[in-house]
Amino acid sequence: MAESSTPRHHVVVIGGGFAGLYCAQGLGRSPVDVTLVDRRNFHLFQPLLYQVATGSLSPANIAAPLRTILKRQANVRVWLGEVSDFDTVKKEVALADGSRLPYDTLVVACGSHHHYFGHDAEWEPIAPGLKTIEDATEIRRNILLAFEAAERETDPDKRKRLLTFVIVGGGPTGVELAGAIGELARTTMTREFRAFNPADCRVVVVEGQPRVLTNFHEKLSAKALQALTALGVEVQCDAHVTAVTPTHVEITSDVDKSVRRIETSTVVWAAGVKANPLGRKLVERLGAKADVDRGGRVSVAPDCTVPGFADYFIIGDMMSQKDAAGKPLPGVAPVAMQQGDYVADVIDRRVRGKSPRAAFHYWDKGSMATIGRARAVVETGRIRLSGLIAWLAWLFIHVLYLARFENRLLVVFQWFFAYVTNNRAARIITWMRTEEQPDQKA
Amino acid sequence: MAESSTPRHHVVVIGGGFAGLYCAQGLGRSPVDVTLVDRRNFHLFQPLLYQVATGSLSPANIAAPLRTILKRQANVRVWLGEVSDFDTVKKEVALADGSRLPYDTLVVACGSHHHYFGHDAEWEPIAPGLKTIEDATEIRRNILLAFEAAERETDPDKRKRLLTFVIVGGGPTGVELAGAIGELARTTMTREFRAFNPADCRVVVVEGQPRVLTNFHEKLSAKALQALTALGVEVQCDAHVTAVTPTHVEITSDVDKSVRRIETSTVVWAAGVKANPLGRKLVERLGAKADVDRGGRVSVAPDCTVPGFADYFIIGDMMSQKDAAGKPLPGVAPVAMQQGDYVADVIDRRVRGKSPRAAFHYWDKGSMATIGRARAVVETGRIRLSGLIAWLAWLFIHVLYLARFENRLLVVFQWFFAYVTNNRAARIITWMRTEEQPDQKA
Numbered sequence: 001m002a003e004s005s006t007p008r009h010h011v012v013v014i015g016g017g018f019a020g021l022y023c024a025q026g027l028g029r030s031p032v033d034v035t036l037v038d039r040r041n042f043h044l045f046q047p048l049l050y051q052v053a054t055g056s057l058s059p060a061n062i063a064a065p066l067r068t069i070l071k072r073q074a075n076v077r078v079w080l081g082e083v084s085d086f087d088t089v090k091k092e093v094a095l096a097d098g099s100r101l102p103y104d105t106l107v108v109a110c111g112s113h114h115h116y117f118g119h120d121a122e123w124e125p126i127a128p129g130l131k132t133i134e135d136a137t138e139i140r141r142n143i144l145l146a147f148e149a150a151e152r153e154t155d156p157d158k159r160k161r162l163l164t165f166v167i168v169g170g171g172p173t174g175v176e177l178a179g180a181i182g183e184l185a186r187t188t189m190t191r192e193f194r195a196f197n198p199a200d201c202r203v204v205v206v207e208g209q210p211r212v213l214t215n216f217h218e219k220l221s222a223k224a225l226q227a228l229t230a231l232g233v234e235v236q237c238d239a240h241v242t243a244v245t246p247t248h249v250e251i252t253s254d255v256d257k258s259v260r261r262i263e264t265s266t267v268v269w270a271a272g273v274k275a276n277p278l279g280r281k282l283v284e285r286l287g288a289k290a291d292v293d294r295g296g297r298v299s300v301a302p303d304c305t306v307p308g309f310a311d312y313f314i315i316g317d318m319m320s321q322k323d324a325a326g327k328p329l330p331g332v333a334p335v336a337m338q339q340g341d342y343v344a345d346v347i348d349r350r351v352r353g354k355s356p357r358a359a360f361h362y363w364d365k366g367s368m369a370t371i372g373r374a375r376a377v378v379e380t381g382r383i384r385l386s387g388l389i390a391w392l393a394w395l396f397i398h399v400l401y402l403a404r405f406e407n408r409l410l411v412v413f414q415w416f417f418a419y420v421t422n423n424r425a426a427r428i429i430t431w432m433r434t435e436e437q438p439d440q441k442a
Numbered sequence: 443m444a445e446s447s448t449p450r451h452h453v454v455v456i457g458g459g460f461a462g463l464y465c466a467q468g469l470g471r472s473p474v475d476v477t478l479v480d481r482r483n484f485h486l487f488q489p490l491l492y493q494v495a496t497g498s499l500s501p502a503n504i505a506a507p508l509r510t511i512l513k514r515q516a517n518v519r520v521w522l523g524e525v526s527d528f529d530t531v532k533k534e535v536a537l538a539d540g541s542r543l544p545y546d547t548l549v550v551a552c553g554s555h556h557h558y559f560g561h562d563a564e565w566e567p568i569a570p571g572l573k574t575i576e577d578a579t580e581i582r583r584n585i586l587l588a589f590e591a592a593e594r595e596t597d598p599d600k601r602k603r604l605l606t607f608v609i610v611g612g613g614p615t616g617v618e619l620a621g622a623i624g625e626l627a628r629t630t631m632t633r634e635f636r637a638f639n640p641a642d643c644r645v646v647v648v649e650g651q652p653r654v655l656t657n658f659h660e661k662l663s664a665k666a667l668q669a670l671t672a673l674g675v676e677v678q679c680d681a682h683v684t685a686v687t688p689t690h691v692e693i694t695s696d697v698d699k700s701v702r703r704i705e706t707s708t709v710v711w712a713a714g715v716k717a718n719p720l721g722r723k724l725v726e727r728l729g730a731k732a733d734v735d736r737g738g739r740v741s742v743a744p745d746c747t748v749p750g751f752a753d754y755f756i757i758g759d760m761m762s763q764k765d766a767a768g769k770p771l772p773g774v775a776p777v778a779m780q781q782g783d784y785v786a787d788v789i790d791r792r793v794r795g796k797s798p799r800a801a802f803h804y805w806d807k808g809s810m811a812t813i814g815r816a817r818a819v820v821e822t823g824r825i826r827l828s829g830l831i832a833w834l835a836w837l838f839i840h841v842l843y844l845a846r847f848e849n850r851l852l853v854v855f856q857w858f859f860a861y862v863t864n865n866r867a868a869r870i871i872t873w874m875r876t877e878e879q880p881d882q883k884a
Contacts, residue, residue, distance in 0.1 A: 060870050071632075077593075080594070144483060189509075214881075426500075426502035427483070429484070
């Protein structure tokens with residue numbers, strides 16, 4: 001941080017995800033000092049996490065050090081630390097190590113985490129969600145160990161259970177994961193096992209709505225279903241998971257209340273998310289009259305501030321806001337990126353004494369999801385694509401967004417390599433050094 | 443495993459490192475069934491582990507799934523499991539999960555692990571060695587967290603301690619690690635910190651012998667020392683580490699017995715190794731009259747069998763054997779590879795009833811070590827190279843050996859990328875999901 005004689009306006013940004021990073025980058029030329037606080041030393045490209053979970057990409061392929069991304073912005077300082085509380089009287093952020101960071105303006109962008117509708121304690125250890133690098137390597141380990149255990153298993157029923165994978169949630173993450181597992185078993189692992197054919201594995205997606213990818217047009221949902229079925233994935237719609245145990249899940253139909261039991265030892269959670277609790281805490285500390293919904297999202301003002309507190313912004317997955325049509329903004333990366341850019345501009349104008357910006361407007365460029373290799377669905381405005389052309393569009397857009405990372409060439413190369421050779425390069429099971437005896441599934 | 447009506451001769455190979463993998467591959471066309479047992483699902487290219495520890499490569503870049511490598515050898519089965527004991531009467535291997543694997547011929551190749559000359563319990567938690575993927579990511583985390591903590595530290599003495607890195611051992615691993623840390627600080631991290639200049643960090647190598655790289659010619663040792671000094675690395679020869687604590691190490695000179703204390707919070711162990719204890723256990727179970735040295739290495743017969751037990755082979759880092767000149771074979775990858783090939787041939791000839799092979803002969807192709815980017819020392823016979831030409835030779839040989847991996851192109855590409863852009867792509871700090879509160883160094 002270039003120290004000047006008179007202290008400059010200090011912006012503290014909490015969180016180096018899409019919202020926080022874009023905000024810090026947007027303030028690069030502003031006459032302010034910025035401190036970006038994150039628990040981790042890297043920015044994570046979350047939309048590709050499912051590729052780490054299924055062994056296509058390495059963690060470092062989708063993570064770039066925050067310091068490297070921001071090294072050329074001399075007014076930005078990166079601070080590795082965990083925020084625990086706010087002192088809104090002294091205007092200081094309290095960190096878990098006991099230190100404090102003073103601020104003039106605070107931007108809170110800590111994202112969301114999966115939640116289990118009141119079953120967190122029971123279900124989370126069995127059915128990990130997919131939000132962090134560690135989640136992804138844990139899911140990768142669970143999937144790969146299930147195949148390994150099936151190779152050693154002699155009881156056909158137990159082997160069948162080991163080769164059954166249940167994914168809870170039929171949104172983009174669930175669909176992408178299911179497609180990738182189907183493909184892993186049907187193409188990559190061919191001939192690698194002696195006791196069974198990996199293509200005989202069963203992948204089941206459970207979705208509460210009447211169709212997968214509900215945020216897409218019905219036709220694209222149908223295309224996605226078709227592509228999933230081609231990869232051998234079973235889809236159970238209009239149903240909820242009502243029990244998760246180490247040996248089975250229980251699925252209750254919303255139509256006739258019938259209950260199905262699926263024997264499985266590998267469950268992945270791709271259903272609900274919940275905002276980081278720091279949003280609710282900030283509202284309490286400020287004594288603000290802001291609504292906080294059940295998912296922990298804070299209802300922010302049109303300029304993304306906490307209502308009544310102009311120096312406090314909450315952006316990304318932690319806020320709730322409605323678009324011009326009264327529809328709530330989705331918890332997706334583009335909203336977070338655009339809000340990060342927007343808030344940087346709001347702060348810059350304020351500090352420079354310029355006229356304020358109009359309310360935040362989300363420009364919805366569309367949605368996309370991939371299903372396995374070379375298939376995807378893309379929807380932008382009235383344009384709807386599916387199949388190979390959609391996959392190429394998906395590839396192109398993701399490469400474009402990855403342009404803010406410095407290792408984008410590598411990602412493209414690795415994708416291309418995996419695509420051409422039908423191989424998954426990152427199928428390694430890793431442990432912590434302290435775990436002497438791996439818990440190999442039985 | 444292709445089940446035939448009459449059971450074929452069954453070879454169990456324990457360990458998927460260089461020795462075990464080369465043995466299993468060598469038996470691909472033999473009229474035997476092979477089971478390769480390993481605790482891990484991948485083969486690891488250990489000579490490049492130091493590049494994972496310093497953030498140049500991702501774990502998956504130097505690890506390939508054993509199943510993928512061996513998928514085309516129908517007579518080989520991969521078995522994920524940990525061997526705990528041997529029943530040499532029933533001829534069965536006992537696994538940690540309680541199951542047993544019968545064998546006709548047993549090949550033991552479990553490698554070695556670092557050891558701390560009687561200080562394992564005290565020193566290992568502070569000074570991790572570099573043998574596994576987890577070791578490498580732990581060292582990477584320690585190094586990167588030290589820089590992060592230095593950015594937050596205001597006390598100059600504490601900051602100096604955080605920016606001091608001590609490497610115990612001046613063999614190839616120690617020298618390569620020191621060079622990579624020096625380069626990381628001096629080139630890659632430039633401009634990434636605001637509170638200090640990373641180039642001011644201190645890297646110290648402690649070596650018990652009078653020079654680094656003692657297995658090389660004196661001239662090359664001198665060249666390596668020169669290259670290290672150019673990267674700002676201090677080398678202390680003729681000295682032993684006599685204390686390791688979380689805040690300092692104590693170094694005792696072998697010349698004048700003087701004691702130096704270096705304040706440091708990051709120590710890496712690149713000194714002694716010890717063979718896997720399964721070698722000693724097998725000798726006990728067989729009641730064999732084989733010498734087992736202090737490092738746990740079993741003195742094997744000229745054909746790599748346990749003396750007096752023709753069906754039991756011990757190869758790689760777990761054995762000790764002398765070459766024609768009476769010099770003990772070094773614990774390096776080429777010995778392991780050549781012994782793996784050799785033992786496969788010995789078994790193949792036996793099963794086919796051919797005449798037995800002559801004693802194992804190690805063909806020493808030479809030694810090499812890199813120091814930072816574009817510098818290396820190479821010694822093969824009377825040829826001695828250093829500088830860029832040696833580095834190119836090093837690169838070429840490693841690419842050649844990586845040819846048994848399927849992701850070799852990626853490794854070359856990633857190296858090349860890191861080389862051209864001066865960037866380190868894999869500088870991410872990862873944790874286990876269960877660790878809620880990272881232990882950020884203070």
